Structures are given as C-alpha cells and as structure tokens.
Amino acid sequence: MPEKKTDTLQTAIDQALQADRPRLAKYLSVETVAAKHLGIAETVSVIEQAFQDLGAVVTVWRDIPGSNPFVFATLPAGPNGNADKTLLFYNHYDVQPAEPLEEWDSAPFQLTEKDGRYVARGASDDKGELMVRLSAVKALQQTGGLPCNLKFVLEGEEEIGSPHIQPMTEKHAADLAADAIIWETGGKDADENFQVTCGVKGIVSFNVTTKSAESDLHSSLATFVDNAVWRLVQGLATLRGAKGEVLVDGLNEGVKPLTPTEQAAINDLPFNEAATRQNFGLKLPLLSDKPAEALVNRPSITINGISGGYEGDGLKTVLPKEARAQLDCRLVPGQDPRHVAELVQQQLNRNGFSDLHVSYNQGEPAFRSDLTDDFVQTAVATAHEVYGDAVKLVPNAGGSGPQAPFAEAVGAPIVSIGSTWAGSGAHAPNENVRVKDYAQATRYTARVLQNFSQK
Ligand SMILES: [Zn+2]
Numbered sequence: 001m002p003e004k005k006t007d008t009l010q011t012a013i014d015q016a017l018q019a020d021r022p023r024l025a026k027y028l029s030v031e032t033v034a035a036k037h038l039g040i041a042e043t044v045s046v047i048e049q050a051f052q053d054l055g056a057v058v059t060v061w062r063d064i065p066g067s068n069p070f071v072f073a074t075l076p077a078g079p080n081g082n083a084d085k086t087l088l089f090y091n092h093y094d095v096q097p098a099e100p101l102e103e104w105d106s107a108p109f110q111l112t113e114k115d116g117r118y119v120a121r122g123a124s125d126d127k128g129e130l131m132v133r134l135s136a137v138k139a140l141q142q143t144g145g146l147p148c149n150l151k152f153v154l155e156g157e158e159e160i161g162s163p164h165i166q167p168m169t170e171k172h173a174a175d176l177a178a179d180a181i182i183w184e185t186g187g188k189d190a191d192e193n194f195q196v197t198c199g200v201k202g203i204v205s206f207n208v209t210t211k212s213a214e215s216d217l218h219s220s221l222a223t224f225v226d227n228a229v230w231r232l233v234q235g236l237a238t239l240r241g242a243k244g245e246v247l248v249d250g251l252n253e254g255v256k257p258l259t260p261t262e263q264a265a266i267n268d269l270p271f272n273e274a275a276t277r278q279n280f281g282l283k284l285p286l287l288s289d290k291p292a293e294a295l296v297n298r299p300s301i302t303i304n305g306i307s308g309g310y311e312g313d314g315l316k317t318v319l320p321k322e323a324r325a326q327l328d329c330r331l332v333p334g335q336d337p338r339h340v341a342e343l344v345q346q347q348l349n350r351n352g353f354s355d356l357h358v359s360y361n362q363g364e365p366a367f368r369s370d371l372t373d374d375f376v377q378t379a380v381a382t383a384h385e386v387y388g389d390a391v392k393l394v395p396n397a398g399g400s401g402p403q404a405p406f407a408e409a410v411g412a413p414i415v416s417i418g419s420t421w422a423g424s425g426a427h428a429p430n431e432n433v434r435v436k437d438y439a440q441a442t443r444y445t446a447r448v449l450q451n452f453s454q455k
Contacts, residue, residue, distance in 0.1 A: 008382045012139035013442050020138065023050055024131045025111040028120040029128035032127075034094035034160045040068050043093050047071050047130075048155060054137055054153075056326035061172065068094070068156030072175060074239055075137065078145015082453040087179035090406065091130040092158030093121040096427045103429035117432040124433045125426035126184045129418050133182075134385075134447035147453035158184075158401075161362065165402040171411035178334065179451065180375040180412050183403065187437060191270050194387040194444075198377045199368030199396030199418040200403050201296075202331030204359040205304075206341045208236065208348075209324040212355070216309075217319040228323040229308040236325060237351035239301055239344065244287030246301045248340075255334035258297060258395075261371045265393040266293045266397070295398040300330045301344075319338060326361075333396070337363025356385030367403040368396045369413035378451050379415045386444040417444065 024114055027046050032039040044060060048388060051058045052072040061070040071093070077083040086108040098108035098121045106112035108121040134151075140146050153176060157163060169176065179367070186197050241247055271291040276282070276291075288294040309324030310316040329340055345358040369376055371393065382392040403414050419441035425431045 003023040008143050009139060009446060010443065012142045013135065013439065013446065016135040016138040016142070017439055017442060020131060020135045023053075023134075023142075024118070024128065027131060028111045028122055028128050029097070029109055031109045032094050032122070032156070033097050033373050034068060035097055040094075042157055044069050044071060046362065047093060050131075050134055051152070054134060054141065060166065062150070063171065064168050067168070068354065069155040070156070070168055071152070072172070075146055075149065075150040077136050077149050077453070078141070080144055083392060085150060085453050086151060086178045086251065086424035087148055087449060087452060088151040088176060088181045088412070089130075089133055090153055090155075090181060091184050092126050092155045093130070093134070094156045094453045095125065095127065096159050098429075102414075102431065105430055108431075109427075113435065113446045116436060117434050118438065119430055119432040121431055122420075123426035123431050124187075124420045125431065126158070128433045128438065129184055129420075129441075132419050132441045133445055136442045140178050140446050140449060146175065146433075147450045150449075151176065162364075162402040165232065166405045169405040171399060173409035174408070178410055178412050181406060181410060181414040182414040182448070183401070183414050184418065185262070185397075185420060185426075186416035186418035187424070187441070188422065189270070189392065190422040191390075192273065192421075193270065193390045193392045194383050195392050195394050195416075196376070196383055197397050198371055198376055198396040199333070199414065200364075200366060200401040201396055202333075202335060202364055202366035202404075203328055203339060203396055203400040204337035204340050205328045206344065207326050207359045207361060208232065208344075209322065209359070210235070210354050210356045211322045213319070213321040218322050219317040219319045222319055227309075227319045229320045230310045231353065231355060232306070232323040232325060233361060234309065235348050235351065235356045236303060238305075238351040238353070239347065243298065244298075244301050248301070248343050249350070250343050250346075251299060251335070251340065254336070255332055259371070262297075262368075262395045265277050265371060265421070266296055267394050269293075269296070269392060269394065296395050297332050297391070299332055301336065302328050302330075304328055330398070330400075333368045335366065337365060364400050364402060365404040366396065366400075367407050369407075369415065370393060373413040375413045375452060376415060379417060379448055380449045382444065382451050383417075386440060387449060417441075417448065 030039045030043045032043040048058050056073040056075045058073045112119045153415050210228045271292040304326045306325040309320030310318050341360040346358045419437050
C-alpha cells in the first residue's frame, strides 16, 4: 500500500474549520436584513472582530452618504509569499428576509446542522462564503503564511440592489487596487459540476405607461374610442418576436461577437431540458433551441407585470383611461442600460406607439472577464486539481451584480467561485450549504491563492 503523503494544508484546513465553527454560528445568528434596516451595526462588529483575529487591518467606510457601512480589510503576504501580488475578495454581509417563516424547518437565524448541511439564512448567500474564505486564510497562515497580499471589501446592501457600489468604487479605487478579484457566489450546478463563472449579465428595469382619456369611459364607446390597455398590449407586443427575440433596433450596437474561447466554453455547458421542464413546471415550449447559450449571451425583454382597468369581482364594462407595465431587459456585455431604455422608446415611436412612455427605473451593465486571462486559467486549473473533471467555465452568469463598477475601478479580472450547490436555496426557506462543499471550497480557495501567487 503506498504511503499517503501528509497534506499539511489539509490538516490546517480541517483544524481551521473546526475552530471557526462558533464564528460561523455567530455571524449567521444576526438578522442582517438591509431591506428592514436590521442588524447592520452588530454584523459589522462581528466581521471586524473576525478580521482582527486574523491580524488584518480593518477599516469601516462610512463615507458614502446614505449607505450602510462598507468593511475593508487588508492582510499582507507572509514572509515567503509574493508581495507583488494582491487579490481582492468581494462579499456582502446583508441577507434576504427569512419570510415565509412557516416554511423553515429550523430557526432561520440559527446555525442548524442537518443531513450534512449547514442550514440558516445566509449559509450560502453570502455569510457562509465569507467564513469559508476566512478559514482558508487561517489555514494558510498556519502553513507558512499567506502566499500574496489580500484585500476584502464587504457591502451591506447587495440584497437591495447595491445602490452605493458605484460611488464607493469611485472614491476608493486606490484602496481596492488588486491584480484579480474573487467575487461572491458560485459553486456546483445541478449536475455537480464546479463552475468558474467570469462575469454577470446586465439588466435594465423600466416602466411603460400610457393614458388615453381624462377619465374611464362607458365601454359602448369602444366602437370609436381607443383605450389605454389595448394600446399598451399592442405596443408591447411589437417589441418581442415569437421566439423571444427582442425587436428593438440598435440593441446589439456595441456587442462584440463571442470569442472562440467564449463559444467553446458555452458549447461545453450542460442543459437538461427534461429536468428543467420538470423543476419549473413549464407549460410552454422553450424560446431557444440553445438555452445554455441564451442564458449566457442572449438579451431578453420581459413584461414583469401589467395593470389597468377593472379585473375584480363581478363585472364592470369600462373603457380604461390608463395602463402601465413594468419590464426588464437582461443585457449582455456591450449594452448600456440607460441607452437600451431609450432605444425601446424610439422603437415604440417608430412602431406607431409614441403615446407609450418609457421611464427608466434602474440598471446595471453586464461584465465578462477575458476568459484567456491568467487568473481565469489559474482558477480553472485549480478547480480541476480540487474537483476533478467536473469543472465548467461559465463566461458569465445569467443573473446580474455590480461587477462592472469594480472592473472599471480596479481594472482586474473577476471570477465567482464559491461553496453553493444547486439545492442551496439562496433567498428561499431552508437556505443551506453542504458541509462537504464548505470544506472543499475552503481548500479550493486556499489553493487558488497559492497558485495565483506563483505566477
Ligand atoms: Zn449574494
């Protein structure tokens, strides 16, 4: 029998995970819900203490007006480390509200270990993930020191749309300077592939409203008087084709074609149509015959909700005077959220619907790292080392996040690598992370730092 090589890093990781469990429990015990202004100060002090225990220099930034504090921590490379390399971690300390409480099998703000899972609000998104990273730091410190300089920045408003990220990254660009950024979230997909995700899609949310008269009218007049709800549905119907195509001229201006590396990565992404249909209870045909590619690189337009007129009990034969809808477009790299909202208005005008008014709500551009970047390649190679063959390179997530302001301020590649799995239930009741994945992600994080520092 061959002698098993002693893995001192693994021993240190096992010890760190054991020692750090009370801290994980404490962090998860605070109800840090930004939407309700709950637990912010208490959470910030838990994080400050956690960083101080690791010997970090911690600063709490309270200089962005109206924002919850940002926590910023730095740790220098150890004596044998590469002091020329700096890695920045982004995490958030706020969580989604726990409601509906009756659907939880255990108290949401209490760490419960059950069936090989850590269950609590924030166990995966995103408190558990920070704790994975801190345990990796501790293990590295105990096995020869940190391989590079580390920076951590934590925001407390991610779950309410990161409204102050842009001013923060602009003001603190010099503090955030780094050679690479490790983002929050990431982990294993439904087929247990570990994903290295290199960006996010963008989004723009806008309202479309129209008014057809000063008051609601008798519907007998519909023989010669048009109404707002018909105008709205007819106008919106011109914006999307039968297969989900966004029919807005100029939409793809500035969008670069996929590089061969991006196309190859997309071609390698799995998509299980039967499982998707079953999981979502889908009743309509799919809008794309390449759903995995569409999720990464196809813009969409969605009516999130529509209202107008009367739809209550009984009947009311009314000619509605006004109607409104809320829409979003998911965007790919190269598309500007505000410009897309303007293009929608211009298209409605061209289509004969200038009585429909588009008003911009909120937006975030997409971001995608260069997949051929050294750091992306290091993250992938290290994933193969830790997770074996089951590794997928995802050019960007289907969801959004404030990566673009970071990329602009720091000018570094961004990857999302984490500890979640397909059943983590982020934002849902019984949110969890598998204990096995938590430990594996700790090792992966430590090994990424080591391999990154050697380059
Ligand atoms: Zn998150």
